[in-house]
Amino acid sequence: MSDQTPVLRLEGIVKTFPGVRALDGVSFSVLPGEVHALMGENGAGKSTLMKVLGGIHAPNEGQIFIAEEPTVMTSPMQAKAKGVVFIHQELSLADELSVAENIFLGELPLKGLGRVDWAKLYADTDAILQTLNVGFDARTRVGDLSIANQQMVEIGRALTVDPRAVIFDEPTASLTDAEKVVLFEVIADLQSRGVGIVYISHRMEEIFKITDRISVLRDGQYRGTLNTAETDEDEVTQLMIGRSLDLSRNESHHQMGDIALEVRGLGCGSLFQDVSFAVRKGEVLGFYGLVGAGRTEIAETIFGLRTPSAGQILLDGQEVHISSPIDALRLGISLVPEDRKSQGLVLSMNCRDNMTLPQVDDLTAGPFVSDGAEVAIFDQYRDKLDIRTPGWRQIVGNLSGGNQQKIVIGKWLSMRPEVLIVDEPTRGIDVGSKSEIHNLIRDLAAQGFAVIVISSEMPEVLHVSDRIVAMHSGRVMREFTSDEVTEDNLIQAISGITEKIA
Ligand SMILES: Nc1ncnc2c1ncn2[C@@H]1O[C@H](COP(=O)(O)OP(=O)(O)OP(=O)(O)O)[C@@H](O)[C@H]1O
Ligand SMILES: [Mg+2]
Incomplete structure (x- = not known):
């Protein structure tokens, strides 16, 4: 690889914002056909570096080279014209427009008299959507899509040109496992065509699965580059946060109190049915299942965002009727939502x-x-x-x-709150802060809060929960105590392999 010309190279980039030195002389390069991970704690400067490359921020110092040609980037459009395309962390789609219009925004195909060639637009879009294997079409309104599908549209947008380099900034944060498989296929295909990939993610398994090299930033400074095949999670973590992580469970052996929240036979249309569970003061109850198993919808129902079609909710043994988040907050129930950008x-x-x-x-x-x-x-x-x-x-x-x-x-x-529900508490959060948030959740329980943690990450639920409720397509399959749970029986329960155990 070493004698190849990098598809892009950044040299000594400095970027300051009022009160923040976001990038402090960072150098970084990507070779054709490689997947290069960019890692670092929250706020280390990863997105800023990519925004400098994309012409969104002008650097205070430093040089950008595209195929070794010095380049001043002034806008994402110009970057795209040079074959450098971005899938940004923050979705930047227009809700009111169709998928096709979003994907080709600013470059709609025209026929005579400047009129949009709709037939071509929809055909070109459907061709891109086909490679992404998604279940919606070119005419769908973007606002009607799930966050995960909007992310796929964002990815589709990058595929309208023949790119030289593609930058993915936390692309999998809200994708399902099946969508991730498709994304990794798209990446492998780009790679085989000699495209250079920058891949930003906090998920170590992904980094070790798909990347060739890993570069690390810390507090705006470049800390080094490692060959993925020759390193491990511990070395990368060390470089990122300057220490190893103690991943042992924070065993706070505290007393559990009375039942704070109980749910009996709760249902909400076709979203979930016959859900019963209880959580005590001082306890962390984990909810594990695949995306779409109904966990978020249960939380939303308890928090008054959805109206139940069956069942009861009891707080401190008294039945309560919660018809809005204001009711829920008054009763001492808080929900940290999954989609924090738009809801929080x-x-x-x-x-x-x-x-x-x-x-x-x-x-x-x-x-x-x-x-x-x-x-x-x-x-x-x-x-x-x-x-x-x-x-x-x-x-x-x-x-x-x-x-x-x-x-x-x-x-x-x-x-x-008395009852705190957190939905995917560490999505998008770096490894160091992740363990801090886990400790915080355990601490809150030790202080007497009843905590419900919804997570799609098995190590996370196993780590923080006293008990785990396993869900599969809208139903509770099984409840585990931390003593009896194993990775195997948990996977079986959430994939619906075992029968429901009452
Ligand atoms: N437009 C801006 N104005 C002021 N400060 C900014 C701006 N953009 C970024 N920063 C600051 O620059 C630093 C680097 O932020 P950046 O978004 O690059 O981090 P990151 O490595 O992408 O983190 P994360 O993993 O959380 O996405 C942060 O301290 C951030 O607050
Ligand atoms: Mg970022």
Whole structure:
């Protein structure tokens, strides 16, 4: 590989924002036909480096070379014209437009008199969708698609040109296992055509499965490049966070209290049926299953976002009727949603206000919101969750993706609910912070909170839960205590291989 010309090369890139040195002299190159991972903690500078490459941010210093030709990138359009295409971490699709219009936005095929050639547009789009093996067509309105399918549209958009390099910024964060398989096939195909791939992800299994080399950033600085075949998770983690991780379970042997939340025979149309479980104060109850098993919908029903069609919800032994999130919050139930971008944050507001938004009522003394109290809350959770930001005044939209997620988690934690439901708590969060969040969940239970953790990552549920509910297509298949659960019987339960055990 060494005598090949890199498809792209970045040399000594410096990028500063007010109060932040996001990139501090970073160099990075990608060879044709290689998958090159870019790794680092939340806020390390990965997305910023790729935005410099894509002409979204102008660097303060440094040089970009495309096929060894010095290039000044001024816009994503120009980057695309040079064969460098991006699948960004934040989806940037227009909800009101069709899949076809989104994929060919800015380059719609025209026929005479500047009119759009719709037939060609739909045919070209369907050809791309076919390679992605998706279940929707060119005419579908993007706003009607799931987040995972929107991600596939974003990927489709990159395939409208014959690319030289494709940059994937956390592409699998919301994909199902089947969609991941398709994505990895797309990547392998690009690779075999000599395209250079940059792959940003916090998921070690993926990194070790599909990449050739791994480059690591820490606090905006380049820490080194490793050959994937010659390294391991521990070495990469060391480089990323400067220490190894203690992955042993934080065994807090605390007393469990009374049942905080109980659900009996809960159902919601065809989404899930006959769901019963209870969670005690001081307990972490894990919900494990494949994407689409109905776990998120159960959480949404308990939180008042959906109306149940059957069953009861009891809090402290009393039946309650929850018809809106406001009811749920009043009763002491919080939900940290799965899709934090659209459900949890106001991107144009500062960090403090985002975190304290739901409790402005409680903190208001007369007509004045007590600024000091809000800042204190923000500071407390910034420290607990290790949120990287120059201060509470920073606009949340300027934080790195993972740090934005921590703001949402802090927001719900700071309300000190009695029952806390967290849906995919560590999606998009780096390995170091991931274990901090796991410890935090265990701590919350030790303090007497009842916690429900929904996760698609088996090591995560196994690690944090006292008991695990396994779900398959809208039904509870089995409940496990932490003593009896094994990876095998858990997989069997969620894939529907075993019969439901009542
Ligand atoms: N537009 C901006 N204005 C101000 N600061 C910014 C802006 N964009 C990024 N930053 C800051 O630059 C640093 C690097 O952020 P970046 O998004 O590159 O991190 P990342 O490595 O992609 O993290 P993650 O894994 O969380 O996505 C962070 O401290 C972030 O807050
Ligand atoms: Mg990022």
